[in-house]
Amino acid sequence: MFISLEGIDGSGKSTQARLLAEGLHAAGHEVVLTREPGGAPGAEEIRRLLVEGATDRWSAETEILLFTAARRDHLERTIRPALADGKIVITDRFADSTRVYQGATRGDLRGLVDGIHELAIAVEPDLTLILDMDPAVALDRGLARGSGEDRFEEFGLEFQVALRDGFKGLARRNPRRCRLIDASREPAEIARHLLNTVTQAMR
Ligand code: ADP
Ligand code: TYD
Numbered sequence: 001m002f003i004s005l006e007g008i009d010g011s012g013k014s015t016q017a018r019l020l021a022e023g024l025h026a027a028g029h030e031v032v033l034t035r036e037p038g039g040a041p042g043a044e045e046i047r048r049l050l051v052e053g054a055t056d057r058w059s060a061e062t063e064i065l066l067f068t069a070a071r072r073d074h075l076e077r078t079i080r081p082a083l084a085d086g087k088i089v090i091t092d093r094f095a096d097s098t099r100v101y102q103g104a105t106r107g108d109l110r111g112l113v114d115g116i117h118e119l120a121i122a123v124e125p126d127l128t129l130i131l132d133m134d135p136a137v138a139l140d141r142g143l144a145r146g147s148g149e150d151r152f153e154e155f156g157l158e159f160q161v162a163l164r165d166g167f168k169g170l171a172r173r174n175p176r177r178c179r180l181i182d183a184s185r186e187p188a189e190i191a192r193h194l195l196n197t198v199t200q201a202m203r
Contacts, residue, residue: 001089001126001201002079002089002126002127003020003088003091003125003127003128003129003198004090004094004127004129005017005091005092006093006097006128007130007133007138007183008131008133008135008138008139008163009138009139009152009160010139010140010141010142010145011133011138012133013092013131014035014092016187016194017035017091020194021033024088024090024195029087029088030086030088032078032082032090034089035091035092035093036074037050037067039091041077042070043071043074043077046073050070053151060102060109061109061112063102064102064103064109064112067097067098071094071095072121094125094128095117096128096167096178098113099166099170100163100166100170101166104165104169105159124177128177128178128179129178129179129181130168130178131181131190132167132181133182133183133184135161137184167180181197
């Protein structure tokens with residue numbers, strides 16, 4: 001089973017991806033926990049080009065190509081081999097992030113995003129858990145980390161509000177694959193909800 005976690009910056013994806021991996025492991029499953037951009041050595045190198053530096057470092061079009069290059073490497077080196085071994089793959093972000101961050105917020109690039117995805121990736125998760133919450137609270141959480149990887153957070157609150165709308169739209173249009181999760185709750189409560197959702201989807 002291939003699971004992705006999606007949502008705006010600071011919505012708790014990394015926290016919940018880890019808790020979900022622990023929960024599934026405790027239930028006897030073999031789990032690979034991974035992330036984008038990154039998740040394989042080459043893709044992690046591309047990640048640094050994307051998450052560090054000035055907000056205007058790349059055009060949206062160039063970003064789409066870099067994220068897709070990283071995703072292709074991640075798919076070849078990490079995701080496909082793990083799925084072939086019968087493991088559950090949990091990825092912190094996948095193609096929906098490109099659809100929303102590059103496709104919906106800066107000009108209408110969704111056609112380009114979809115075309116490149118079909119040509120280079122053409123894979124969707126079995127289940128996508130979208131963590132939904134107030135962007136102002138999420139932004140405070142994210143920037144408070146001071147990770148030095150804040151290039152996208154630096155676009156500001158208005159951008160995060162547009163992203164949230166983008167993720168909600170995706171959830172509406174893909175009701176079989178996507179679940180919208182209330183991420184404003186306590187971490188342990190969200191984790192229980194996610195584990196139940198995944199367990200039900202596996203049946
Ligand atoms: P993301 O991967 O979506 O950017 P993180 O999991 O890194 O989000 O969480 C961002 C920050 O918010 C971290 O400091 C984390 O400890 C904190 N956090 C995560 N989940 C919650 C929650 N449910 N309630 C309050 N704080 C949280
Ligand atoms: P991530 O490390 O998940 O950031 P955060 O923990 O703040 O949520 O991702 C790095 C940034 O890259 C994040 O701001 C979202 C952005 N991103 C895109 O713009 N497009 C993409 O396709 C992906 C995978 C990420």
